[in-house]
Amino acid sequence: MTRVLAIMGSGETAPTMIKPHRQIFDLLGPSPVPAVLMDTPYGFQANADDISNRAIDYFRASVGREVQLAGLRRREDDPVAREAALARVATARWVFAGPGSPTYALRQWRETEVPDLLADKLTHGGCVVFASAAALTLGRYTVPVYEIYKVGSEPVWADGLDLLGFLGPEVAVIPHYDNAEGGHHDTRFCYLGERRLAQLEEQMGPDGWVLGIDEHTGCIFDLDAGTARVVGNGVVTVRRQGKSSILDSGRELAISEMVDLAFSDLGRDAPGAAVAVGADPGAVDVAGARPGSGPVPSEAGGEASTALHSEIRRLEGDFDAAMAASDADAAVRAMLELDDTLVAWSGDTTQSDAGAKGRSALRRMISRLGDLARTGTRDPREVVGGFVDALLAERAAARSDRRFSDADRIRDTLVMAGVEVRDTPEGTVWDLT
16 A cells, blocks of 8 residues: 655644645545544643644544544543544544643653554555644654743653654644744744753754745655655745755755755765665665664564565454454454464563554453444444435325425434435435435
């Protein structure tokens, strides 16, 4: 599947970003595209429900896409609800997170499956769209913006998710790059200002650089094509040691060219992206370089570990196919086979995270099977079809007798019950919404 990372500086649910959102969804193919919103960055806020509802309404009404909520506000939340949310993230092809606090989000995500699930989208297929606070978490370094700007802490980097290996080992994303809310005092660079950003740059390693994203602006990385495209109202800035290169909206360039811009004055090659094995020449591997290491394989632990990872992915695929077909027996078989596989590999001494990933996959399967148990495996059309057809027959009779108010009332009742009714030249057709 297509691998896309989109980073937005701000305005992620504003009219200015409707077109970029549509462009990103178009890269993933026709509807429906399984899509989720993670509420973690603002999960501590009292109005978190309202933020989620407004975002979901925005994507439905303005972008034309249905998005589900993946409620992951706190690590200590109800484990059943948490596993259900993780299952939604795992099966989604589009994952979005936006405003809030980057350090709060990172505290909730660390030592959970979330970083691996996001990396998996960028390695094996899917799309991650991170904006504002969430965008800050993507790199090796993260700006603890609330702590610095609101509390007065000294400028010190926090550790990020480190998902940008394809840009080099020591990258920091800074959204709100052109912020001007301060008026007479400098709030550029996500409220840091020049002085504090310069202090943070001094703390970077020799390969460190900053990717700045203006407000109401995005940068779309197509990891299969190996390209980066600037969209929206502003610019993207590549900055290293106080020196900047500007990429205007509409500019498309190779990802390797973007990295080269950061190091063009050093007279040496940049620590560029790793090339994905068997991929197109332009494609990049998100595993990339890691701090102090150089390129590493996307799955540590050698050939044995890679084989187990592959087996886990195969069984997840079998489970997904069974769920899509509402085949409970096949879903159970995939779960049992995964359990047997994990037992068989439990004695392996190779240092690997494959066992933990397998257990996480099994927990998500259990959660999704629980959802299926609540809804049943029968096609909902079969369950309600007789009732809908009877009401449509009554509506047709009312229209024939010119009792149009009765016909409208029947139609409105069906719509409120989740039944879409369409009158066509061939007759009336219906579907479940």
